[in-house]
Amino acid sequence: MDIHQLKTFVTVAREGSITRASDLLFLSQPAVSAHIKAMEDTLGILLFDRTPKGMVLTHGGHRLLVKAEDVLCSHQQFLSEATQIKGILSGKLRLGVGGHASSEALGRLLCSLSEEYPEVEVVLKHSSSLDIVSGIKAGNLDAGFYNEAGQPSGALSFIEINRFAxxxxxxxxxxxxxxxxxxxxxxxxxxxxxxxxxxxxxxxxxxxxxxxxxxxxxxxxxxxxxxxxxxxxxxxxxxxxxxxxxxxxxxxxxxxxxxxxxPVRVLFACLSGRTEERLLCEVNSIVSRETSI
Structure with missing residues (x-):
């Protein structure tokens, strides 16, 4: 069992759908199904009930979901700690972008990252606001700009970039x-x-x-x-x-x-539990600084 299978398990559990999980993970549906089957075979237990309405966690699946999320969080912290030990801010920033209202803020962030931290690789994914929030929660995105017409999820730490009627x-x-x-x-x-x-x-x-x-x-x-x-x-x-x-x-x-x-708020968000990671800490600092200009 590897970290990719755990990520697939968590994403399918959150989305309740092989189809949506494959979109968020950039994997084919057969690949997602194979990850889940491999985990069930290795563990010797059924993780999901396959129903006409989607993938529903079994009792055992619910118990293991919490542990899987902890493992993924620890894995990300491990990578972040290794980056700090090297003393150079590097790594990959997977950034979701929704709509046109955040274009200016995105441009300022990318320019600042290029000047201050050239070792950071930025991967952009343009998607809907709902998919960006889901991607951040599932760990498939590190952060993102999106439009929020209601109340932001309590799992997110966010910075308000702008608002419009x-x-x-x-x-x-x-x-x-x-x-x-x-x-x-x-x-x-x-x-x-x-x-x-x-x-x-x-x-x-x-x-x-x-x-x-x-x-x-x-x-x-x-x-x-x-x-x-x-x-x-x-x-x-x-x-x-x-x-x-x-x-x-x-x-x-x-x-x-x-x-x-x-009004609709334009937000930059990441998971609350990841704000202390060095890369996200620096990115949040840049967004806050540029927003206040």
């Missing part, structure tokens, strides 16, 4: 902005929404719950540029980031109906 936008003349909002009427209209793994998707779900509605038709679009085009074209209503919403409004393409109650 979200606006519900509608085609011109579809809704009279001078009248009180009729949410039941809005529910009858098509909503253009990205996946729930995005900040706009999370904010849309929060609006539905807050006002007790569920749109009769939801058009799933993962591109904000396409969302703006569809709204301007009269297809339906949807959420836009503040900068895009104001630009579209100024050009007369859309009508802004309302601003959502909570």
């Amino acid at each position: 979200l606006y519900l936008a509608a085609p011109i003349e579809m809704i009279d902005p001078a009248l009180p909002l009729n949410w039941d009427r809005l529910a009858d209209l098509p909503w253009i929404c990205p996946a729930s793994s995005t900040c706009c998707g999370q904010a849309a779900e929060a609006l539905f719950q807050a006002h007790g509605i569920r749109p009769k038709r939801i058009i799933s679009i993962d591109s904000e540029a396409v969302t703006r085009t569809l709204i301007a074209g009269g297809v339906g209503v949807g959420l836009l980031h503040e900068s895009v919403a104001r630009e579209a409004k100024a050009k007369g393409d859309v009508e802004l109906i309302c601003e959502t109650d909570n």
Whole structure:
């Protein structure tokens, strides 16, 4: 049994899915399944129940998950200690990046790392905010920039980079902005929404719950540029980031109906239990320093 098999076990346990685990681990699904089978054969116990809804930990699997997480944490600390003994900050930083709001902060971080710690290798993975958080928790990412529309996970230590508002936008003349909002009427209209793994998707779900509605038709679009085009074209209503919403409004393409109650925060995060590792400590210091400029 090796460290890679343990990482696979932990990732499948967290995700409850071979498919999602293979995406996060950059492994084929057969490879992930082979890791789990090899562990079960070596240990002589069943770690998961295979169900139509996914991979469910057995009682023994639950007990071993805690130990596996401890081993992975100790392994990372071992590598970090070896780096400190060498006296040179080096190693690989696996960094998740979501959306465009963090582009400037990412650029400053990469420039600073290149100048101050040229031995550090940075590997970028562009993904959704949900996948970045999952990757950090599973140990497949060391840290990441992502958009948070709700409350950050308690397992994460984070730095707020920026924040921006979200606006519900509608085609011109579809809704009279001078009248009180009729949410039941809005529910009858098509909503253009990205996946729930995005900040706009999370904010849309929060609006539905807050006002007790569920749109009769939801058009799933993962591109904000396409969302703006569809709204301007009269297809339906949807959420836009503040900068895009104001630009579209100024050009007369859309009508802004309302601003959502909570802004979206752009966060840089890593696991709380890893903040003392030298590489992450230095990276957090750089992000904090550049954010305050």
